Amino acid sequence: MRVFINGFGRIGRSVLRAWAEDRRRGGRLWPQIEIVGINDIAAPEMCAYLFEYDSVFGPWKGAVALEAGVLVIDGHRLRLSREPDLAALDLSDTDLVMECTGRAGGRDLAEAGLRAGARRVLISGPSEAADYTVVLGANEAGLSDQAVVSNASCTTNALAPLMRFVNDRWGLRGGTMTTIHCYTGSQPTVDAPAADFARSRAAALSMVPTTTSAGKLLDQVLPELAGRIIAQAVRVPTASVSAVDLALLLDRPASEGEINDALRGAGGVIGVTDQPLVSADLRARPESVIMALPETRVAAAGLVRIFGWYDNEWGFSNRMLDVAALMR
Template sequence: MKIISDLWYDKSIEIVLFKNPLIDRNVSDIIQLHEYAGEFVQKPISIFDSVEILRAINDLKLPPAKLDIGKLTYEYHSDDNNFNNVKAFVIDKLKSATEYKAIKPKDVVLYGFGRIGRLLARELMSKTGKGTQMRLRAIVVRGTLNTEILEKRACLLRTDSVHGNFTGTVTVNAVDNTLLINGTTVQIISANTPEEIDYTEYEISNALVIDNTGAFRDQNQLSRHLKAKGVSKVLLTASGKGVPNIVHGVNHFDYDPDTTHIFSAASCTTNAITPILKVIEDSVGIKKGHLETIHAYTNDQNLVDNMHPKYRRGRAANLNMVITETGAGQAVAKALPGLKGKLTSNAIRVPVPNGSLAILNLDIKNKTSLEGINTIIKKYALEGDLVEQIKYSLSKELVSTDIIGSVAPAVYDSEATIVSDNGKNLILYIWYDNEFGYSQQVIRLAKYIAKVRRYTYY
């Protein structure tokens, strides 16, 4: 625990165990994560081995990085490991880190401060480290700013009914309209339109604006952010029209941040299902399918029965299951063009505040089995381009509250998978934290756009 803390706060090196964060975890958490890791790879993952690998990492001169000691431990005990010395093994595995170029920090502005905006603020501030990646410089809101309003916004950042208390400090400076978050000053700006803001007045330049208001969704509307002084890139936290819709890990490399200025991070549901659909399409092929998402209620719905622009959403969200539409099935095709026209989709909003479930009913091209499809998805969750996106669950007791706080946008329920007798139809259950898990995907994409991705070893 001490080495993990020292690596993070002194060297900006984040340690994870098969994608699970280890910073600020207690003893029980770490023991349980090692037990999960051992069951996941079907080999013992010893805490003593983890400590030896951490000591070796701590002795090396490395750039800011994110390192998975679970993968390192697994590989150290693999049959093709020719090293008897832990330090020599770690040096060999991380040798490419010496070629990693220094990162130029990126100024970030959050345009909007709702559910996703506050989670992004928490993540940006808790992962600031030495400020070598993204620096939250400002938050844009609408309406009057005064001591009472600022304190209310600060309180919403400090406490959250779903995600708990923020493990940091937040204080208000009403004179300068700023929040002091973990000792870092963040400017609060009131504006009615994006183009009226001059960010350079606050010494913000070449900034990435993350728009989480949902008010601007197409190319023309989002371009308004680029008219503001001090802005170079825009990222929408919803599906966009006429702009690249990106599911990080699946299609982010298709767009060059040097030439593309506006991005969409798609929707939470799209980020949950697309990585799994890519695995299925690449491995056994998809003929057609249907997506049904059992989704937590959102702020768009009414707390009590009242008028609403859309049918059914006007009924009380905390009392009803509400059938509504979702564009996730069509949105998948923007990231995976080969699936265009192959998926239908619908949604049911249910009375839980967070934690959703996507059910994929797929007709596939090549025959498989329950063991076969689980083995395929486990492999993708363990190695390759989708390790951040897919978490493989072994639990027989998994329910929606269990996935709150998951850093992966897709939690694959291996115990719930159904394969037809002829091996040509799959029913897959994909859990997702539609707030926190999605926010992690937004952060990953933001780092790619800002070109501040650290050296990683997964």
């Protein structure tokens, strides 16, 4: 399966790193995927530099070289292009475009890879233009031959499999979710005007209450739970790893021990830890969500509190590759 990355930002580079790291270990996770090229408006020298030296994940441990418009990672050659309009490229030899620019909200940009000749497109974020929004562990059974697919958001990837798991076992009457989310490139480094007054403030200096698309996307991904979860966010001054903090009302009562035992056996994209970890400890974990079992609480009235970590870049990029493998 030949995959082309459009947009070499945080997710595009993380996808390539995850895939290339797996190749270094023998290619066990995604043996059917071959990443063949990258399109980004940045200079090739900048693309190579930002791949090799990453402030969050550290320097690349292998070899990185640039040869006449080709990025060479540990001997694997990827063609580089700088085309602002992806549709102008010839991608007729490409099975899937990973649309990682963050700009494919409308159908015109979402379909650019198809107009370039690729067979299908996978968008690294929410998009109303997508034919289907998929979250692994929640609704991948509905994935078939849709041409344009959205991989939802990092928070939705953490939330939706967990809510499906909870609802399948105990029933879910309702609840509230707060994502404690690291700052992202959408926030300013110094105070600057923005549509959202709180989001206009310097990202690394304050905790910033804001909105999240995860609630709306959860309703879309798991329509049987529509309207049952209120979702909000607080952006915090850390560079990576986020969390979901949930207060839930279940149909059937459950003890802390019962809940934790069930989570230990969840498997798949839901991981667990029994350790008193902090966010830095979860960096580069590949699961969609890692449940912090010491944080589980059940109040006398039956209100359940559960808490999970997620690396919003690395975990999500692993899911991009997992979903791409399903789209072959």
